[in-house]
């Protein structure tokens with residue numbers, strides 16, 4: 174792979190040469206293989222720049238040489254123009270794109286300040302509100318919108334792209350078209366007062382979106398500097414802010430996450446065998462509950478033919494209604510059109526028996542966590558499906574060999590553990606036994622990519638990887654409460670650390686019945702490191718089941734708003750009296766960091782065991798599992814270096 178600095182150096186050399194040559198009137202910049210540019214090589218940010226002198230590519234090259242040149246340039250954009258790629262295109266004096274083009278500045282999702290003038294040129298081309306939305310949400314613009322907002326000057330077919338760009342740039346030379354230097358445009362910038370209002374609103378939104386991250390606010394400051402003090406001052410501030418050490422630490426974590434996520438489907442002795450994924454067209458789902466309907470939604474949304482089997486009409490209607498509700502939520506979020514809704518729903522059919530299973534390519538079982546029921550289903554599937562059909566189970570904990578015990582096709586049995594809600598959560602945990610065939614794994618990896626899930630392939634054990642890694646999380650929380658710490662203080666500290674919710678709010682969401690059932694599995698499998706708190710059991714016995722009963726560790730109103738419940742004091746006291754632990758007077762002095770470490774160090778230990786036992790193949794897979802399966806804050810692996818399991822450290826087990 175050619176290094177970024179080499180690419181930039183050759184671009185600069187060729188550009189200067191083109192400007193020098195008298196036989197060159199104008200310049201067209203374009204990409205290769207249907208892509209303009211995916212942006213800077215993200216790896217380059219870990220390399221120390223050769224020269225100590227801060228060479229500003231943005232000013233010395235792009236602005237002074239390209240934009241202020243005596244010869245016009247036009248960017249011919251096909252495919253993606255992201256990050257530095259779009260910034261380069263915006264330096265040109267016009268932009269022509271194909272209808273497949275995607276143009277965006279996704280840098281902030283990596284805690285990188287767009288460093289080639291994007292913070293100055295984008296607002297001047299598309300207007301301040303649109304530019305802020307694109308930058309802060311890392312949301313690209315596509316064809317019609319890109320043209321409507323003025324990011325591109327024309328949208329043509331791929332065949333016409335270069336020819337149109339050539340004629341466009343020559344018409345600029347002949348003064349038949351305007352010669353815009355986007356850095357100096359002001360026609361799309363609001364008045365100063367309006368600018369301040371828009372920027373302050375953006376600051377509030379950025380804070381709401383992620384209070385702990387500074388780089389979105391820094392980016393807004395850089396934009397503001399350019400509008401108030403002039404675009405060149407903005408470029409200077411952009412260059413300086415791009416080098417802020419604290420942001421580069423967070424960026425290091427986010428860039429690790431970017432590559433780790435892409436590395437999960439690289440599985441030694443599986444993905445490098447050259448196996449061709451088989452055509453998967455029709456998928457059957459057994460069980461139309463919360464998970465089954467979510468999985469069905471994910472599949473039909475990505476054009477799979479799906480049959481949903483339930484035990485009777487009532488359950489089937491309920492399952493299909495859940496799928497419809499899920500699709501409507503996509504429409505509400507602007508992720509699906511009303512026309513799409515009908516076409517996707519037409520891919521789903523409900524059944525009450527196995528008759529239509531004969532030509533299914535994959536079956537995903539998603540019934541309750543009952544071993545004998547699952548065994549019966551797999552035995553029936555073997556009778557009704559063709560001999561290459563893949564049998565997947567959505568179980569979150571049960572040993573796959575147990576599930577497939579009553580079949581003779583263990584090579585086709587695999588785990589497809591979705592995370593609730595299955596049509597939203599990005600992670601798919603693929604569990605293989607030592608008998609699962611490589612072809613079946615490759616096929617399911619392909620399904621995962623098609624439904625836009627990030628797969629991690631793990632071995633077969635109680636809890637697999639994600640739930641096993643995090644089972645100490647709730648254990649320690651209950652231990653700390655039995656030792657005297659407050660339930661809501663623990664939840665507050667963990668939420669403040671960056672988790673989507675604390676362990677007790679999570680227990681309410683999952684439901685106490687599931688929590689108690691899965692704990693039994695862990696007690697059987699890992700008795701030596703199991704803390705048997707009675708807290709949840711006590712509450713379950715008094716019909717507190719969590720969010721579903723509107724009473725758990727919190728009280729819930731009709732809008733699912735959680736409010737601390739003073740009533741739980743009696744359960745906590747009963748649990749403490751049953752625990753054989755003396756109240757620790759030092760406990761109230763625990764700092765928030767102490768609590769975070771006590772909650773996460775055992776998780777890191779469990780992660781290291783998963784690696785040591787070969788259940789997980791790469792530490793970075795477990796980083797991805799934590800971030801995408803449990804919402805561990807991706808920007809945190811730097812401040813909690815122990816957690817970034819890639820740097821394995823065995824810790825004394827708390």
Ligand SMILES: CCCCCCCCCCCCC[C@H](O)CC(=O)SCCNC(=O)CCNC(=O)[C@H](O)C(C)(C)COP(=O)(O)OP(=O)(O)OC[C@H]1O[C@@H](n2cnc3c(N)ncnc32)[C@H](O)[C@@H]1OP(=O)(O)O
Nearest residue numbers: 177178211212213214215217255256257279287288289435
């Ligand atoms: C000159 C020395 C530099 C020293 C540093 C000093 C800096 C000073 C100046 C600052 C300049 C800043 C310029 C700019 O503002 C900053 C940037 O441009 S940051 C990068 C912005 N771009 C992105 O964030 C895009 C990220 N990529 C994607 O979104 C997607 O990959 C894609 C491009 C849409 C393609 O998607 P897919 O087709 O699904 O393919 P994959 O995602 O699987 O990717 C395929 C393959 O490519 C690797 N890859 C993709 N993008 C990058 C990238 N930007 N850098 C490095 N590698 C990239 C990806 O990891 C996959 O690799 P594989 O797994 O196949 O090995």
